[in-house]
Amino acid sequence: MRAGNSRATGLTRWQLLNEMGLPSQWRLREQAALRRGGTAAFAGPPATTTPAVSEAMAAVPVVAAAADAPSPPAVSRSAGPPANDREQQIARLDWDGLRDSVAGCRACALCQERRQAVLGVGDTAADWLFIGEGPGAEEDLRGEPFVGPAGKLLDAMLAAIDLQRGENVYIANAVKCRPPGNRTPEAAEMATCAPYLRRQITLIQPRLIVLLGRAAAHAVLGDVGSLASLRGQTFKYREADGSATGIPVIVSYHPAYLLRTLQDKAKAWEDLCRARTLLHTATTSAALPA
Numbered sequence: 001m002r003a004g005n006s007r008a009t010g011l012t013r014w015q016l017l018n019e020m021g022l023p024s025q026w027r028l029r030e031q032a033a034l035r036r037g038g039t040a041a042f043a044g045p046p047a048t049t050t051p052a053v054s055e056a057m058a059a060v061p062v063v064a065a066a067a068d069a070p071s072p073p074a075v076s077r078s079a080g081p082p083a084n085d086r087e088q089q090i091a092r093l094d095w096d097g098l099r100d101s102v103a104g105c106r107a108c109a110l111c112q113e114r115r116q117a118v119l120g121v122g123d124t125a126a127d128w129l130f131i132g133e134g135p136g137a138e139e140d141l142r143g144e145p146f147v148g149p150a151g152k153l154l155d156a157m158l159a160a161i162d163l164q165r166g167e168n169v170y171i172a173n174a175v176k177c178r179p180p181g182n183r184t185p186e187a188a189e190m191a192t193c194a195p196y197l198r199r200q201i202t203l204i205q206p207r208l209i210v211l212l213g214r215a216a217a218h219a220v221l222g223d224v225g226s227l228a229s230l231r232g233q234t235f236k237y238r239e240a241d242g243s244a245t246g247i248p249v250i251v252s253y254h255p256a257y258l259l260r261t262l263q264d265k266a267k268a269w270e271d272l273c274r275a276r277t278l279l280h281t282a283t284t285s286a287a288l289p290a
Contacts, residue, residue: 090195091202091240095124098199102176108192110177110185115140117177120200122170127279128163129206130154131197132173132254133215134185140178145171150255154212157255157268161276170204172197174219190219201247202239207286208279209237209247210271213254220249227251231271234278248278 086107093101102117111117118135121144130146138148146154155165163169175185175193185193197219201209211217214227221235236246252271253264 087195090199093199095203098196098203102196105176105196108177108189110175110179110189113180114177116143118143118145118173119176119196120170120172121145122166123168124170124204126168126170126204127207127283128169129201129204129209130169130171130212131209131216131220132171132212133219134173134175135178136182136256137178145173146255149259153255153259157272160269161272170200170206172200174216184215185219187218187223190215194219198240201237206247207282208275209249210275211249211251213257216254217251221251227253231267232274248282250275250278 090098090101099119102119105111105117114135118139132145135145136148136150139145145151154171158164158169165171174190174197176196179185179189209220211220217224217227217230220237221230224230230251233251235249235251237249238246250271252275253261253268258265258268
């Protein structure tokens with residue numbers, strides 16, 4: 001994990017926390033006690049207990065499994081229709097092919113009012129994958145996700161845990177075209193874009209996925225409950241081939257929501273601290289001999 005990226009912004013960690021609207025007591029600190037066979041955990045505020053998820057997932061195969069608490073029941077997934085030709089074609093694309101396919105996509109009505117499709121931005125071999133809901137007006141204009149005020153807040157949040165856009169971080173959205181009036185993407189629109197998102201995950205192979213907002217959670221996990229009920233849990237994203245290992249997935253607030261609801265910034269900081277702990281644990285476990 002890269003360190004020192006907060007210095008690249010010209011701000012101290014505490015100034016970054018102030019930029020996020022958090023008081024100085026919200027800070028990372030390594031606990032003296034070691035967890036999981038010597039793995040140091042980065043302390044955040046106590047995790048919120050949330051109910052286990054019990055509804056069927058509809059989009060991709062993900063199994064719920066809490067990291068720091070007794071495992072909730074596994075989430076079942078109803079059998080869906082076989083992959084069509086479009087999905088099979090997308091599943092074979094490399095990055096150049098994926099960019100071309102997204103740029104020319106006419107599979108749903110969102111293409112009608114877009115200036116350009118927005119695939120994503122960042123390190124294509126990143127450990128961290130952040131997924132939002134869809135491009136806004138400025139993203140549609142510039143062709144990059146999370147720009148403007150929400151993007152500035154996300155950059156401050158990343159810098160506060162020693163991350164930086166483009167370095168070990170990839171940022172994507174559930175849909176690649178701007179919904180009219182910046183509305184929340186509809187379920188059918190997210191389902192149409194889902195093969196692109198799945199292919200991005202396969203190509204990146206991140207060690208951790210952070211879902212920003214209810215729409216992103218719906219796109220990846222299915223319609224499994226409110227954002228409040230999903231926070232504090234750890235899910236596993238598994239590839240369609242049914243591989244035994246999975247990528248840890250957590251759910252947090254979208255930066256645009258945090259700009260409107262300042263009191264939840266502390267909860268988002270808690271989520272980032274827990275995400276950093278999860279990634280540290282996953283990285284350490286992967287380095288241990290079999």
